[in-house]
Amino acid sequence: MPDNYGFFIAAYVIAGVLIGGYVASLWWRSRR
Amino acid sequence: MARPPSMLAAAWIIARKDLAVELRTRSAFLSVLVFTLLALATFFFAWDATSVASIDLAPGVLWVTFTFAGMLGLHRSFGSEAQDRAIDGLLIAPVEREAIYLGKAIANLVFVGAVLVVALPALAILYNLPLAQTVVGLAPVALLAAIGLVSVGTLFSSMAVNTRLAELLLPMLSLPFFVPIVMASSQISARLLAGRPMSEAMPWLKILIAFDLVFVVACTIAFPYTLEE
Amino acid sequence: MTVPAPARAFRAPLFDWFFLLAVAAVGGTLVRILAFTPFEASQGAAQKIYYIHVPAALSAYLALGILAVASVMFLWLRDPRADRLAVSAAEVGLLFTTLVITTGPLWAKPIWGTWWSWDMRLNLTMFLWFLTAAYLVLRGAIDDEAMRARFSAVLGVLAALLIPFIHLSVYLFRTMHPEPIVLQPGRPRLPAEMLTTWSMGVLAFAFLCIALIRARYRLPDGRDA
Numbered sequence: 486m487p488d489n490y491g492f493f494i495a496a497y498v499i500a501g502v503l504i505g506g507y508v509a510s511l512w513w514r515s516r517r
Numbered sequence: 518m519a520r521p522p523s524m525l526a527a528a529w530i531i532a533r534k535d536l537a538v539e540l541r542t543r544s545a546f547l548s549v550l551v552f553t554l555l556a557l558a559t560f561f562f563a564w565d566a567t568s569v570a571s572i573d574l575a576p577g578v579l580w581v582t583f584t585f586a587g588m589l590g591l592h593r594s595f596g597s598e599a600q601d602r603a604i605d606g607l608l609i610a611p612v613e614r615e616a617i618y619l620g621k622a623i624a625n626l627v628f629v630g631a632v633l634v635v636a637l638p639a640l641a642i643l644y645n646l647p648l649a650q651t652v653v654g655l656a657p658v659a660l661l662a663a664i665g666l667v668s669v670g671t672l673f674s675s676m677a678v679n680t681r682l683a684e685l686l687l688p689m690l691s692l693p694f695f696v697p698i699v700m701a702s703s704q705i706s707a708r709l710l711a712g713r714p715m716s717e718a719m720p721w722l723k724i725l726i727a728f729d730l731v732f733v734v735a736c737t738i739a740f741p742y743t744l745e746e
Numbered sequence: 747m748t749v750p751a752p753a754r755a756f757r758a759p760l761f762d763w764f765f766l767l768a769v770a771a772v773g774g775t776l777v778r779i780l781a782f783t784p785f786e787a788s789q790g791a792a793q794k795i796y797y798i799h800v801p802a803a804l805s806a807y808l809a810l811g812i813l814a815v816a817s818v819m820f821l822w823l824r825d826p827r828a829d830r831l832a833v834s835a836a837e838v839g840l841l842f843t844t845l846v847i848t849t850g851p852l853w854a855k856p857i858w859g860t861w862w863s864w865d866m867r868l869n870l871t872m873f874l875w876f877l878t879a880a881y882l883v884l885r886g887a888i889d890d891e892a893m894r895a896r897f898s899a900v901l902g903v904l905a906a907l908l909i910p911f912i913h914l915s916v917y918l919f920r921t922m923h924p925e926p927i928v929l930q931p932g933r934p935r936l937p938a939e940m941l942t943t944w945s946m947g948v949l950a951f952a953f954l955c956i957a958l959i960r961a962r963y964r965l966p967d968g969r970d971a
Contacts, residue, residue, distance in 0.1 A: 489856040493791035496852040500798050500845055504954070507841045511961050515760045669904070676897050680887035689880045690901065693873050697911040700919065720918055728911050735907055739900045742821060745893075 524619070527612035531620025536627055538597065545593045546631065549586050553636050556582040557643055571644040576706035579640050579655075583633070583702075584666060584695045590628050591670035592687050594621050595678045608744060618740035622671045622733075629663045646710060654709045661722075662702040664729045669694045672736040675743045694732075701725040760961045768957035771950035775943070783943045795853040797943055801951035802845040803871065808955055809839035810874060813881075817902025820895060829895040832902055834962035836881050838955055843875040866916040873912050877905045 522530060539546060560578040561571070598604040607617050637659065641651040670691050677687040701721040708718045779797050786793035816832035819825065850868065851861040862868065881901055888894040936944065 487788075487790040487792075487856065489790050489792040492852045492856050493794055496795040496798065496849040499848050499852070500802070503841060503845055503848070507837075507958065508961075511760060511958070511965065514965055672900075672904075676884070676900070679893065679897070680884065681889070682883070682887040686884060686887055689876075689883060693876045693880065693912075694904070694908055696873065697908075697915045700915045704918075724911060724914055724918070731907055731911075732904075735904060739904065742896045742900050 521611035524613050524616045527610075527616035528619035528623060531607070531612075531617060532623035532627070535594070535597075535621065535624035539624070539628065545590060546628065549590045549628075549632055550635055552589060553582055553586045553632055554639055556585065557636065557640055561643065572646060572710055573707075575640055575644040575646055576703040576710065578644075579636070579706065580662065580699045580702045583629075583636065583659075583662065584692070584699055586632055586636075587629050587663075587666045587670060587695075588688055588691060590632070591625060591667070591674045591691075592677070592684045594625050594671060595674045596684070599678045604744075614741040614744055615737050617744075618671065618675075618737055621675075622667050622736075625667045625671050626663055629667055630660070633659045633663065651710065655706055658702050658705050658709070658722075658725070661725045661729055662698050665698045665725065665732060666695060668729065668732045668736045672740055672743065675740065679743075697724060697728055701728070760964055765957045765961055768950070768953040771946075771953045775946045775950040778943050778946060783939060786940070789857055792853055792856045795849050797947045798951070799846060799849045799853060800944065801947040802842050802849065804948055805951040805955035806839055806842035806846055806871070806874065808952060809835045809842055809959060810878065812959065813839055813878075813902055814906035817899040817906070820899040821903065826895065829899065830963055831959070832898065833882075833885060834959045836878055836885075836902075837962055838958045840875070840878045840882060841958070842951075842955060843871055843878060846871050847875060864919075866913075866919065869916040869919070870909075870913055874909070877908070881905070 521527070557578060560574070560582070564574060595604070598607065608614075637652045637655055638648065640646065641648045670687075673687055673690045673694075677683060677690065680686050701724045704721045705718040705725070708715075775797070779794055783794070783797075785791060812835040813832050816828045816835060820828035820832060847868070850871070854863060855861050881898060884901055885894055885898050888897060
C-alpha cells in the first residue's frame with residue numbers, strides 16, 4: 486500500500502479550514 | 518411627424534453613429550490595431566523558434582490576441598457613452614432597447630472585423646503561413662468568432678461601465694465566455710492550416726455556430742436589464 | 747414575561763437545529779471515514795480524499811444550480827428574496843468549488859503523478875470557479891441595490907447558458923478522468939463498506955450545503971452582499 490498520508494491529511498485540513506473559515510465569516514457578519 | 522424607425526433601422530442608425538465617431542477620432546482603432554500587431558510579434562519570441570514550428574503556434578496566438586484586442590475595443594463601446602451621460606440621449610430616443618444593443622453590437626462587429634482584416638494577413642506574413650489560404654480559409658471562422666465575442670462583450674461592456682471597477686471587471690466577466698470561442702476557433706484554424714479534412718473540424722464548427730446563435734439571442738433579451746429603468 | 751420587542755427587528759438565529767444537524771452529519775461521516783472504513787489497497791490513504799472530493803463536487807453543482815434558478819426567478823418575478831437566495835448560493839458554491847479544486851490535485855498528485863491534468867472535469871470545475879468568483883466580484887463592485895440584483899441575475903443566467911458550451915469544448919479537448927464509479931446504473935464496483943461511507947459523505951455534504959445557504963440567506967441585510 487503506497488504511503489501517501491501527507492496528501493490525505495493535507496486535503497482534510499484544507500477542507501476543514503475552508504468550511505470553518507466560511508462558517509466563521511457568517512458568524513462574524515451576523516454580529517456586526 | 519415622422520414615425521419612429523423600426524428596430525433594425527434604429528440599430529443601423531446607432532451603429533452608424535458609433536462608427537462615425539470612431540472614424541472622426543480613429544484613436545481606439547489605431548491603438549487596438551497596434552496592440553494586435555505588437556501581441557502577434559511578442560508571442561513569437563515567447564517560444565523557441567527552433568523547436569516549435571510557427572504554423573503550430575499561429576492559431577493559438579491569433580485567437581488569444583484577438584480576444585484581448587476585442588476586449589480593449591469593447592470597453593470603449595459603452596465607456597464613451599458614460600462620459601457626460603451620453604447614454605441618456607439614447608435612452609430617451611424613441612427606439613427599443615434591443616435596438617440600442619444591436620446597434621452597439623453591429624458597430625463593435627465592424628470594429629473587430631476591421632482589426633481582423635489587418636491581423637490575418639499580418640499573421641500569415643509574420644508566421645510564414647500560406648497567405649491566400651490563411652486569409653480566405655480563416656475569414657469565415659473569424660466572422661463566427663467575432664460575432665460570438667461581440668455579442669457577449671457588448672452586453673458586459675454595458676454592465677461593466679456602471680460598476681466601480683469599470684474596465685477592470687470586463688476581462689473577468691467576459692473571458693470565461695470567450696473560452697469556447699478561443700478553443701473552437703483555434704482548433705478549427707489549426708486543422709485548416711495543417712490541410713486536414715474539414716470533417717475533423719466539424720464538431721468545433723458546430724459549437725461555434727451554436728454559441729453565436731444562443732448568445733446573440735440571449736444577450737439581446739438580457740440587454741434591457743442592464744439599463745436604468 | 748411580556749417584554750416589548752427590541753428596537754431591532756426579530757432575527758432568526760443563524761445557526762439553528764438544522765445547521766447543527768448538518769454539522770453532526772458531517773462529523774459522523776468523518777468518524778466513519780477515519781476509523782471505520784478500510785484503506786484501499788492500491789491507492790492507500792489518498793483514496794480517502796475521494797469521500798470528500800466527490801460529495802463536495804455534487805454539492806457545488808447543487809449550489810450553482812440553485813444560483814441559476816434563483817437568477818431566472820429574479821428576472822421573472824423581481825423578488826428581492828430570489829436575489830438573496832442567489833448570492834447565498836453563489837458564496838456557498840464558491841466555497842465548494844474551491845474545496846473540489848484543492849482536494850482534487852492532492853489526490854491526483856500521488857495517484858496520477860500530476861497536480862493538474864487538464865482533464866475535462868477539472869477544467870469544467872475551474873471555469874465554474876471563475877464564473878462564481880466573477881459573479882461575487884461583480885456584486886461587490888455595484889453600490890445600487892436594484893442594479894446589483896439585475897446585473898448579477900443577468901450574469902447568473904448567461905453563465906448557466908455558457909456551461910453546456912464549456913462542457914462540450916473541454917470534452918472535445920480531451921478527457922482522462924476516471925469515469926464515475928458509483929453513478930453507473932446496474933453495477934456499483936465500489937465495495938459495500940466504501941460505498942456506504944461515500945453515500946454518507948454525499949448526504950452530509952448536501953445537508954451542509956443547504957444549511958450554509960440557509961444561514962447565509964438569514965444574514966441581516968447590509969453592504970456585504
